Amino acid sequence: MTSRNFSIETIGIVGTGAMGRGIAQIAALAGLTVRLYDTNPAAIGAARDYLAETFAKLTAKGKLEQARSLAALANVSGAQVIGELADCDLVVEAIVEKLDVKQALFRELETVVSGRCVLASNTSSLSITAIAAGCTDPSRVVGYHFFNPVPLMKVVEVIDGLRGDPAAGDALMDLARRMGHTPVRAKDMPGFIVNHAGRGMNTEGLRVAGEGVASFADIDRIMREQAGFRLGPFELLDLTALDVSHPVMESIYHQFYEEPRFTPSPITGTRLAGGLIGRKTGEGFYRYEDGKQLVPAEAPAPTGLPASVWVSKRYPHAHDAVVQLIGKAGVALDEGVTPALNSLIVVTPFGHDATTAAVDEGLDATRVVAIDTLFPLAGAQRRTLMTTPATTRAVRDSAHALFAADGVPATVIRDSTGFVAQRVVATIVNIGCDIAQKQIATPDDIDLAVTLGLGYPRGPLALGDALGASTILAILSNMFSVLGDPRYRPSPWLARRAQLGLSLTQRDAADIDTQSKETQQ
Incomplete structure (x- = not known):
């Protein structure tokens, strides 16, 4: 396949709903000529009116200069028939998520546009390769997945189909930057990166x-x-x-x-x-x-602190963090090898439930309460406690009172492998690692796409590094051992890097060396 040079100045947009309008807005503001087409002619006029109103509001708020607003609107026109997209350098479809409908549209577009025109789909879940399969020239079909609302969600996924020309994807990467968005590159796999x-x-x-x-x-x-x-x-x-x-x-x-x-x-x-x-x-x-x-109101924490507290030493760092909280609350610490008969028993499992933690250490489950220490306890905005099915109400309430004594709210949950935060965060990290393992996208693009597309505080790989890859691996391995559910099997990317002490964002060293040599050449 011979790679072509794609230059994009005129963009056609098929479908004038929320996504089509959003793409038209950023394209027009970037100085591109925009042609809107919809099977419903009234929708084209409504979309242009919407853009005029949007530009006017931005101008009134001082976010857009009057001259640029007028120029952007002048860049937008309607196409009454699909043949009026003939001179477009790029056509982006933002229509219904049905494979046969998209394939039919692309086959029609092929009869209209020139051979230098890129055909892009804004699909969020359909295979780009499958969409392109209906075309005579599948090499110029690319995924161009924006997020709603397009002007505010500053990331776009560029997806290469199996028969795609990399130059077409490269052109869309450059165009995204021109329109003020951050592009990330992905292979054609279900959900791409963000979904x-x-x-x-x-x-x-x-x-x-x-x-x-x-x-x-x-x-x-x-x-x-x-x-x-x-x-x-x-x-x-x-x-x-x-x-x-x-x-x-x-x-x-x-x-x-x-x-x-x-x-x-x-x-x-x-x-x-x-x-x-x-x-x-x-x-x-x-x-x-x-x-x-x-939101349902949260009940206040109970009163009545325990007489003394025994803390498991299974995880020394977790033990020390819990002991500090107990000291600040003024409650006596039971430092015996085994708990005294009247002591609250606190365990700090990672991936295990409170029941498994109690049984493994031979503890009295009626007095056991678990606390999640994955995130720092000191300075926290919330803490999570967990009971066994045998934990008495009096014990539960005394633990709740203790760990909320400094004014930080505590949520008490029923027994769960991995509490709530541990299991959700570990799953997020694990799936991110598997995206990297499958080489769907680079580690950098995975984290970039997730932070911009989902608003997470960190990308999944950086989050795993911050909490410790070995800790995330332990959580998943322990959950898997208790439940036997393959859902929690650790990704090889996670397991290997945890064992080697490598960052989850690091690609294989040989791949890095190869790229370095290619760059030098």
Whole structure:
């Protein structure tokens, strides 16, 4: 295949919904000539009116100069028939997510545009190779996946099909930068980077809720305030809406041939069927009034501290952190080899549940409470405690009072392998590692795509490094040993780098050496 030189100045956009309008906005502002086409002629005029209103608002707020606003709008025109896209250098489709419809559109476009025109799909979940398979020249078909709202979500995935010309993808990478976006490059695999990596938060959060470990609100609180994410899984699902996110979960699961890591939850299927879609309908995992989320009030912590506390020494660093909190609360520390009869027993498992931790150390499960120490306890915004099925209410309440004594809220959950934050974060890191292992994208692009596309505090690989690859590996291995669920099997990328003490962001040394030599040449 001979690589071509693609130069892009005129862009056609097929489909004038939210995504099409957003792409048109950033393209017009970048000085590109934009042609809008839609099978509904009225939608074209509505889209141009929307852009005019948007540019006017930005100008009124001082975010856009008047001259640039007028120039951008002048760059946008409508195409009444698809033949008016003939002189476009790029056509981006942003239409319905149906393979046969997209294939039919691309076959029609091939009869209209020149051989130097790139054909791009904004699909979020369909195979670029499959879309291109209907074309006479599949080499110029590229995935160009923007995120909604396009002007604010500053990342775009560029996806190469199996028969794609790398030069076409290169041209879209350059164009993305010209339009003020950050491009990331991905192979044609289900979910690409962002929707693939996003399975960790959503599907594991749903798994935690499905096991009856904690409520939707408590899981969100833990992921926000303990783990440091901007949104918890159920707030995120309400924002994206289940009519969008549930089909994507099912699609990615089936495209990976029922890979256990991506198993959807019946929770979302049932709620979708019942119309509890999310924020846009006023009710999802939360209710909304005038666009404001209504969150159930959190009960205050109990009073009544334990007389003394014995802390497991299985994990020395965790032990020391817990002992410091106990000292600040003024509670006596039981330093015996085994717990005294009246002591609260605290364990600090990683990946194990409280029951397994108690049995492994031969402890009285009626007095055992586990505390999650994956994230620092001192200076925390929230702590998570976990009971065994045998833990008494009095013991649970005394532990809750102790670990909330300094004013930091504590959430008490039912027994769970890996608490909440441990198992969700470990799943996020593990899936990110597997994306790297499969060479779907470079480690840098994986982290960049996830931070920009999902708003995570760190990309999955950097997050794993920050918490310790060996710690994440231990959490997953322990969860796998207790549950026997292949969902939690560690990625080879994670396991090998943890064993060698390497960063999760590091590619194989031989690959780095090869690239270095190629660059020097």
